[in-house]
Amino acid sequence: MxxxxxxxxxxxxxxxxxxxxxxxxxxxxxxxxxxxxxxxxxxxxxxxxxxxxxxxxxxxxxxxxxxxxxxxxxxxxxxxxxxxxxxxxxxxxxxxxxxxxxxxxxxxxxxxxxxxxxxxxxxxxxxxxxxxxxxxxxxxxxxxxxxxxxxxxPLSSVYACQENCSITLGDTVAIIGMGPIGCLHTALAKIRGAKAVIAIEQSEERLNKSKEFGADYLINSSKEDPVAKVREITGGWGAEKVISACPSTDAQNQAISMACKKGTVIFFGGVPKGKLTNIDTNIIHYNTLTLIGHYGxxxxxxxxxxxxxxxxxxxxxxxxxxxxxxxxxxxxxxxxxxxxxxxxxxxx
Ligand SMILES: [Zn+2]
Ligand SMILES: [Zn+2]
The missing domain is CATH 3.90.180.10 (Medium-chain alcohol dehydrogenases, catalytic domain)
Structure with a gap:
């Protein structure tokens, strides 16, 4: 048997x-x-x-x-x-x-x-x-x-992403989505020398937890405009690296608007199949942004x-x-x- x-x-x-x-x-x-x-x-x-x-x-x-x-x-x-x-x-x-x-x-x-x-x-x-x-x-x-x-x-994928897009000393990194992946991104960005991590999340509970992993600024995107807030925190400049780590097309759109000139935007999380993101590509063009897809x-x-x-x-x-x-x-x-x-x- x-x-x-x-x-x-x-x-x-x-x-x-x-x-x-x-x-x-x-x-x-x-x-x-x-x-x-x-x-x-x-x-x-x-x-x-x-x-x-x-x-x-x-x-x-x-x-x-x-x-x-x-x-x-x-x-x-x-x-x-x-x-x-x-x-x-x-x-x-x-x-x-x-x-x-x-x-x-x-x-x-x-x-x-x-x-x-x-x-x-x-x-x-x-x-x-x-x-x-x-x-x-x-x-x-x-x-x-x-x-x-x-x-x-999960860390393997987060590690690969930050290595591939070279998160480095002095970067301000904005991360949208503070699930386990966003928290790992936060901790790793700090290890790699990020000057500041801006955590963006709709759930107050998750947002508060991200502090434990080293997030320096917290933005509750259900209560305030995350793009305006990132600009405010960075003195109008924007973030050097922006990671969209949640399955939302809105987040992808916001990510592009909160990056600084010459900044890098990373689409880490997928979005529901068939969902299209409306992007003002002029922002990418005039700010000479780098847009990176990440997987695995x-x-x-x-x-x-x-x-x-x-x-x-x-x-x-x-x-x-x-x-x-x-x-x-x-x-x-x-x-x-x-x-x-x-x-x-x-x-x-
Ligand atoms: Zn997994
Ligand atoms: Zn093969």
Whole structure:
């Protein structure tokens, strides 16, 4: 008889069930991971609510992954039972044109754990040969808890963004959206030497929390005009870097208007499919702005994000506000949606 495990299985939009499924069988080249801490990501909430075009139902989703090696295949030499691991969910092929050009995050054959293959909303997950060979699987130092190591995933993307657009010493950085991503952007911008971070958010609760991560100025965009306010704070000049980290076309539009001359505007978060942003392109033209789209991260950037956490440069503990059992995912989603939680970590 097949061994069983508990898992959270997504059957379709708004249909997720906690149930017993077959436990994966560890092949000769695989590692069987016992999941320890799972990050609940905003994109998971979107997938649970609206579905995802790449997910084949029923699917065990989840892509912010930490766990302990339960079993290794006989050909696996690099890992052994008991190893504590962080696993990056994006696995590039290293062969396509994008990969060869160094843009692994844009890999044409990208495998995403929790989308195309089983994720970590379960007691166990298989790390197949492809993941072990082409992905990023890192050993978590003893002194670091799983709950903190799991922050590596969202931080990887934030790290990649700030590295790609060179947030640097002396920049004033305006960040729209103070969810977990906005808070990570805030903390990282300060580490990179930003002179000031201006946090912009509609929820008073989230806005207040951003102070903890180093935000210097807070703007509640449901109460005041964020563009006018950024101009006021910067003596009329505007922000050197503006990051739109919320799924809003209005935010994207405002971002362009609050950047300084020669400033850089980054569209970090996607907007709902089909929604168009009305932009006065003359602002980009006359102010010679740089407009950057951001998505994903390379293997190297994932490693760098991990080392920011393991070295203690970025205090991951602060971001984890709630730890809940996996079966209470609905509560976790609610806590995240309401803004009460910054990051909820789930445990199988
Ligand atoms: Zn994520
Ligand atoms: Zn590729």
């Amino acid at each position: 097949k061994e069983k495990m508990k898992a959270m299985v997504l059957y379709g939009p708004k249909d997720i069930r906690y149930e017993e499924v077959d436990k994966p069988v560890c092949g000769d080249n695989d590692v069987l991971l016992q999941i320890k801490a799972i990050g609940l990501c905003g994109s998971d909430i979107r997938t649970i609510t609206y579905g995802h075009y790449k997910v084949k139902y029923p699917q065990i989703i989840g892509h912010e992954i930490t766990g302990q090696v339960a079993e290794t295949g006989k050909n696996v030499k690099k890992f052994k039972a008991g190893d504590r691991l962080y696993v990056s969910p994006v696995v590039p092929c290293h062969e396509c044109k994008a990969c060869r050009l160094g843009y692994e995050e844009l890999c044409e054959n990208l495998t995403v754990i929790g989308t195309e293959i089983q994720g970590d909303y379960a007691e166990y997950m298989l790390l197949e040969e492809k993941v072990l060979k082409n992905g990023v699987v890192l050993s978590i130092p003893d002194e670091l808890e799983y709950e903190q190591a799991v922050i590596t995933e 991260y390379s293997n190297l950037q994932a490693r760098k994000a991990f080392s920011l956490i393991t070295s203690g440069r970025l205090d991951a503990k602060k971001f984890v506000t709630h730890v809940l059992p996996l079966k209470e995912i609905e509560k976790a989603v609610e806590l995240t949606r309401s803004g009460e939680a910054i990051k909820v970590v789930l445990k199988p």
